[in-house]
């Protein structure tokens with residue numbers, strides 16, 4: 245699709261304003277600016293029109309109008325895609341941030357989640373019923389964006405990825421039709437949605453499985469940098485044998501004094517709290533911690549704490565690798581990157597895929613890698629105006645390159661930039677051909693452009 249002309253956009257706005265109040269079909273002003281603000285402040289895209297939907301039917305009107313006038317389309321949820329795919333530069337952005345209702349059915353242990361709800365919205369709605377959802381680590385991440393691309397999180401060892409907890413979805417397809425999909429209704433489309441991201445339609449609502457977790461033990465342990473080698477070696481022994489109930493996120497960040505630290509953010513979600521305390525104690529004694537706060541908590545508390553650490557508006561560049569284990573080579577690369585941190589905001593975070601998430605057969609959903617592995621998230625982050633932006637970007641690229649010899653092919657599609665062609669080619673593993681065939685069937689004109697898909701023809705790659 246080409247960039248929309250002024251006339252196309254004018255006619256598009258006129259059409260939309262017939263069914264959606266003018267105040268929510270915005271081309272400029274505070275409402276427009278607010279909807280343009282993404283987590284990554286470096287994204288400069290300016291949509292020609294933003295439609296701020298409060299109702300699923302408005303989202304459908306927006307998809308139909310974009311098609312009618314041949315205007316490129318994007319969908320904005322929680323605004324955390326660092327590559328800025330939520331905004332269609334010069335095109336139409338369907339903003340779902342006001343579509344945030346969450347309804348919990350406690351007896352069924354299910355939540356109905358609107359397309360723009362965040363992880364924190366879901367966690368807060370579920371918590372009064374003693375229930376929790378499988379989310380990622382940050383609260384302001386959109387639940388649909390996280391789930392459709394996979395969704396690593398602190399409960400993944402016990403309950404699978406977020407995508408494994410998706411029961412059904414209502415979505416607007418590229419031709420404007422509205423469908424409900426699950427294992428029985430349009431099973432192919434439901435399969436593609438679970439891992440294929442926003443490439444198949446606009447999700448107005450999803451039903452997700454909730455879980456009863458009486459006590460969540462979690463928090464943070466930080467070790468000083470001179471103990472990094474010992475602590476990482478200790479983790480290399482613990483992580484592969486961790487029980488399902490224990491998911492350990494860990495990595496490197498600048499500590500309170502400015503020097504790098506190794507951080508561990510373990511979560512115990514098992515029913516046996518005493519066993520959890522014993523497991524966490526092992527992580528607390530890998531060296532002499534600078535800080536150790538491992539306590540009973542709630543999912544909303546946990547998510548809000550991460551949001552405070554990673555606020556909207558900083559500039560970001562993210563690189564990502566899948567590695568099979570915390571090998572010596574991976575530890576060396578982490579050590580080098582920590583010692584060479586260029587920004588006081590940057591971090592490296594490793595998410596474990598193990599337990600329940602690793603027992604799902606790889607072809608059951610479109611998510612491409614179910615072998616136990618670590619997803620390395622390399623987050624270069626700096627304040628706007630920082631003159632060393634190029635250094636911060638290079639730092640992320642260097643770590644990604646250093647990990648390459650240790651890495652599995654592919655990578656987590658939710659974090660891959662469109663330029664990571666080699667990784668994209670392998671990101672869906674054995675599911676690639678089926679996924680691409682379904683994209684051609686359900687969205688042959690590439691109306692929905694979301695996480696990257698590995699089309700081999702140049703014209704299709706340019707569109708996806």
Ligand SMILES: Cc1cc2nc3c(=O)[nH]c(=O)nc-3n(C[C@H](O)[C@H](O)[C@H](O)COP(=O)(O)OP(=O)(O)OC[C@H]3O[C@@H](n4cnc5c(N)ncnc54)[C@H](O)[C@@H]3O)c2cc1C
Nearest residue numbers: 321322323324325330359380381386389395396442447694
């Ligand atoms: C601080 C931070 C922490 C993160 N933590 C984790 C983590 O712990 N685990 C993890 O797995 N990932 C994590 N991520 C990655 C995150 O899951 C992805 O970036 C995800 O795409 C963000 O979704 P969003 O709705 O917030 O983003 P947006 O930028 O709003 O949307 C990204 C894309 O998702 C699609 N999308 C969103 N909503 C819909 C919808 N309703 N219907 C159809 N398509 C939709 C669209 O294609 C859109 O372009 C993190 C990212 C950041 C920045």
